[in-house]
Amino acid sequence: MLVFAKHASGALWTITYPRPLDETDERTQYPVALLKLALDKTGVNYELKPSDRILLTGKAMRQLRENREVNIVWSMTDSQREKELTPIRIPIAKGLIGLRVFAVSTDKKSKFDNLLSLNDMRRLVPIQGEEWPDTKILQANGFNVFTVPDYREAYAMIIQGKGDFFPRSVMEINAELQAQGSSKGLHLEENFALYYPTAMYYFVSASNKILANLIETGLKRAIDDGSFEALFQSTYSPILASLDIDERKIFTLENPLLPIETPLNNEKLWYKPELD
Structure with a gap:
């Protein structure tokens, strides 16, 4: 904890995420807003910016593994990704992915x-x-x-x-x-x-445990004070209503790729639809 506090309270943190095809795209706005919220909760001095070039998920993951261009990516998890990178095991959209x-x-x-x-x-x-x-x-x-x-x-x-x-x-x-x-x-x-049960996580490189701890700390604080849930609801409640989710027949699939460390038993981390 002392090492974490020393690093977190130091100089400017530059955090680079993959530049999307369209920066006005709503799909990008929520993960960026949540990341800002989490970082603000930690009190660190940070700069959050997109990569110089557009990076789709597959390329972004490869660059993250090699510590090039980006130092954070958000994506759906699986066992292979969790072996190669460091996942922050808080589903950022409560399993809606x-x-x-x-x-x-x-x-x-x-x-x-x-x-x-x-x-x-x-x-x-x-x-x-x-x-x-x-x-x-x-x-x-x-x-x-x-x-x-x-x-x-x-x-x-x-x-x-x-x-x-x-x-x-x-x-x-x-x-x-x-x-x-x-x-x-x-x-x-x-x-x-x-x-199917799955999570979209923030991932950092396997060597960047301090950044992972920083973001996890901020996310947990946002969960505890209700600001995480407020951002989730303001973003996705209108979308779920527009899609008539409550009126649909929802079929459940198994997910053999889901790592055993997925925090499925922590109910406050998940949105649970009415399943068939």
Whole structure:
């Protein structure tokens, strides 16, 4: 603790996160706002800035492992990422990254009309990213997954009629469909969702334990004083309401990639939907 206090109270901390495709994107604003909140709770002098170039998740993770360009990344966890990096095991969006609704094309909407069970859904082909943990989770649950390099390509494939649906987190889909535009024949499927237990964490490099301790301390203080929950609710309650989550049939999947250290028993860290 003395070593931590000495480092934390020293000179300016420069904390660099991956520059997104669009810095006005709502998907980036919440993790940055929460990180600022956590750092403010510690009282340290810091500068928080994006990387010089745009870094999507796969590249950002590689750069973080090599201590290049960025010193923090937020992403969905899995066992491999936790072996290679230092996770801060507080799910920054309370597990919403695992609550998935679907982007579908006009031509494929009818495939959901008579869907009654998870087995029915397994007959449909989801699209996911090549390096995403979600791909392995869906495959482990019996889905035949069509993979693409990134989420933009996934939307292009849906528009072209490849695959049947693109599962996206409730945190992501509104902003993405708005960016794609309604003229492209994309729709939000209205009746179903998938849920698998997982967490989006802040990750730092394996050698940067002091930064990990600093951010974890700030997050815990924000949880204790209610400011974490206030930011979460102000950000995501309107989104969940707009997606009619309470009215959807939600199928639960197993997550074989979930590390055993995931704090699933700490109920205040999680948003829990009504599951089928």
